[in-house]
Amino acid sequence: MTGPLVSVEGLRVLFKSADRTVHAVNGVDFALQPGEVLGLLGESGSGKSVTLKALLRLLPASRTTLSGKVTVAGHDVLSMDERALRQYRGGVVSMIFQEPMLAFDPVFTVGDQIAEAVMRHEDVGRAAARGRALEMLERVRIPSAKRRLDAYPHEMSGGMRQRAMIALALACKPQLLLADEPTTALDATVQIQILLLLRELQKEFGMAVIFVTHDVGVAVEVSDRMAVMYGGRIVERGSAADVIRRTAHPYPQGLLASTVHGAMRGTRLEAIPGAPPDLSRMPTGCAFAPRCRLADDTCRSVAPPIAALAPGHEAECHQPRVLSA
Amino acid sequence: MSASIPQGIADEDIGGPAQPLLSIRGLVKHFPIKGGVLNRTVAVVQAVDGIDFDVAKGETLGIVGESGCGKSTTARLLVRLIDPDAGEVLYDGLKIGAQDGLDLREMRRHVQMVFQDSFASLNPRLTIEDSISFGPKVHGLGAKEAKARARELLQQVGLNPNLFVRRYPHELSGGQRQRVNIARALALRPRLVILDEAVSALDKSVEAQVLNLLQDLKAELGLTYVFISHDLNVVRYMSDRVMVMYLGRVAEIGPVDAIYGNPRHPYTKALLSAMPSMDPDARTQEAPIAGDPPNPINPPAGCRFHTRCPFSEPVCAAKVPDLAAVAGDAKHAVACHMNVAGSGHSRTAGAA
Incomplete structure (x- = not known):
């Protein structure tokens, strides 16, 4: 160490x-x-x-x-x-909050927002970034993740949104997660x-x-x-x-x-x-x-x-x- | 007796100690959701869907459940902040809102409520004294007597009247504001106080102070409480009996020790084992149930818990279980097919 x-x-x-x-x-x-x-x-x-x-x-x-x-x-x-x-x-470092609605932009789909974060930090194309988004949604066990990729934040229940926010926060494999x-x-x-x-x-x-x-x-x-x-x-x-x-x-x-x-x-x-x-x-x-x-x-x-x-x-x-x- | 409000019909105990202070029969409240060009009703939120229960004189009934289970709608129906679609509420045997019963104004002298948001429930432009004395004045008490009562109540809830009467709500801490709300609720000398998440917004150290205060006031004034909370620990601490709600219906009701010590409904069991452990060496290893509570707009048919229940069988989706007494304990009732012999469920009490 x-x-x-x-x-x-x-x-x-x-x-x-x-x-x-x-x-x-x-x-x-x-x-x-x-x-x-x-x-x-x-x-x-x-x-x-x-x-x-x-x-x-x-x-x-x-x-x-x-x-x-x-x-x-x-x-x-x-x-x-x-x-x-x-x-x-x-x-x-990434952070997750009490209120996931504030962490997501309401006018973009959850999948696009996760993909954007991945493209922002890693040198990958859109398709690969979408692939990572899907992988993350599956990882946080969102049911029918593929369909949820195109869902807007308000279309999800509270627990689901919290899972999606965790997926967003972890998409770029941070070394430190801050959870508020x-x-x-x-x-x-x-x-x-x-x-x-x-x-x-x-x-x-x-x-x-x-x-x-x-x-x-x-x-x-x-x-x-x-x-x-x-x-x-x-x-x-x-x-x-x-x-x-x-x-x-x-x-x-x-x-x-x-x-x-x-x-x-x-x-x-x-x-x-x-x-x-x-x-x-x-x-x-x-x-x-x-x-x-x-x-x-x-x-x-x-x-x-x-x-x-x-x-x-x-x-x-x-x-x-x-x-x- | 210059300092009292004119006597009403329900001031004395009418039915004697055995008659419940509150009886709820078949209470229903559905909220329509309007939409479309013609503003038609496109869906219905079944917030409260046929519930029955009693609150005995002098007891504390705890109501627990997750968001959307109808516990706050129930509270609002009890004080008639909203009108029920069906069912009736009897206050000491008198039907509320009926011709030969108790009118609303009279009922609200006897039934008061404390809400979660201590700031939103006080008028920001009234001093604490004015807020507390407002109710008694409306009900006919003179201005001087009403002020005296406000000071006396502040003392009773542990706030020094000399320091607080002239203050405004924004000058108080959350705990102090909730004490003021409690004082205001008591200003008309009610017999029943409905506490809807009254301590949920407070910090733990302040929550404990307010819980102690509520226990003291209950003993001193002989109050009856309906204590609504999502915090199972706090409900256990406060209540004599506990009612567990799920999606607008009663899942289980019974004495506090029976609900916590011998829960019979799978939902109650899940709720209890979802409580975080307080022991670092015995952390929770598995979530008792998966998924979120379903949307009350289109609740599942039959038993509303069957979509998340580990023991679900075809009968659960087909038939609504009745709230029936548990064998050997008449005070403990549960709405589950497993409790009823011959219901068609393979795990009925007889079969197990």
Whole structure:
């Protein structure tokens, strides 16, 4: 192995408008090996989607200030020009979204759009590109794929569209797939099909995946490693088992306790009090301190250090306590 | 009693504790799809297609199902936001909308609803206080009393009235707005609250707070809930009984432990095993059913689940299964040919 496929160091993202500055991502570091699946778990406003979009430079340049260092497969992402970005997007890194209707152009057929992506990145003709499109639709198990090649996005059901979007994203065999809540809008019986499909394709293509979700169960289904985000930082990371069973940071502990699962009827949920932080007025010290039951004066004034709990298992907390589940 | 709304006929318990607070009989709602030059009806969405169920006084009935199963249409029919094509809704024995029953205005004092979109359900130009006191004022409460009630309700849902009465919806977080919607729903002191995906848009940490609040309010005020959600975990946590819907019909209904512990309908089983695992060492290996839910415009004939059912046989496509009690548990009913001896299915209860 020649080192990590993805390396993110000190990533910060600011959104500036006339009256306020939003600190969406406040120093995120992580590395990802080829073929590894990282689940990025967090609630709305935690910075998980913004981190993902920064990796693809999808944030509006005029309002966004990016800093830090992002390297993906040898590309220095934050310094790339538009031309280099066009090759990078879709070729090296691809992304799938929650809403497939927004990923497809409604006036072109699904087959044409996949073929266009292939021609854009590889030196092949139209017939060969259509052939690849068909192959991809079959690969994501769209029934009667040949007929679906000429279908418009609105003619497909939700689960089918999601499969077609995965086909589009993987058509050029990217080394890294970014998945932004791709199953959140789907029904339960369809969601599990898509998760299993992604797991299978990830193995087959040997690609790395960063999977953003707010759903603990979904993260467990797909991830090798997990990272929990809060207030624009990764507060705990480790193997899926570390984060779920040997949780050390009070925020993921609270998140797990407040997630309803199994037979909890009749018990009172241990909700985390308060609401997520206002990203335009981040507290000094630990961002979670205002909601944390363990917080003391140190937590409220000093940014927490990284506590190593086990190889690969870290929590950013002044007083991490492993709670074994 | 200056601070109360004039008494109506349905303020007291009419039929006694044994009479269901809500009885639904043969409820049908089809939405026509118009098209073509002459704007004729070209197709019909069979959103709700003949459902019966009761909601007992003081219980929480959970309704689960995937998109297009008719759960939200059912909720809207219950509060008569839309009119049913057939069937009736009885509130404590009184037929809603009938001459000798309960008129709509009166019914809505007793039956209130909370929606998923906390922002869209509040008027952006009214302060929180005005939104909450609007209903009571319409129903005859004086302005001063209505304001006092709004403050009292805010306190009850865990928002400091001094901080919130003057605010507008956009100044609140999603969780706070949903608390305001709950306060508004309670402003007319209803007996039944219909919660249609009321916590689905909230973050998990906030969802837990609101679920705790709903449980507290229910105990404090003796409410009855119809709790609609696509989240099986949350429905299990909240409900006494659970109704599973599929494409406009009831697939299975019963006590929460029976539905989750001993599901009888293949669809209920599939739905339960489609829940993501919470154990990294026991991840799901196989999807319980393939394909998407069919379109409710042209639902399959017979049992509507037969196109995705692993046990489908010719009888399933030919005949609609009745909702019938499971042997040994009168409260647990399932609409499946496998449950009925002599239905023609090879796996009937007797044969297995």
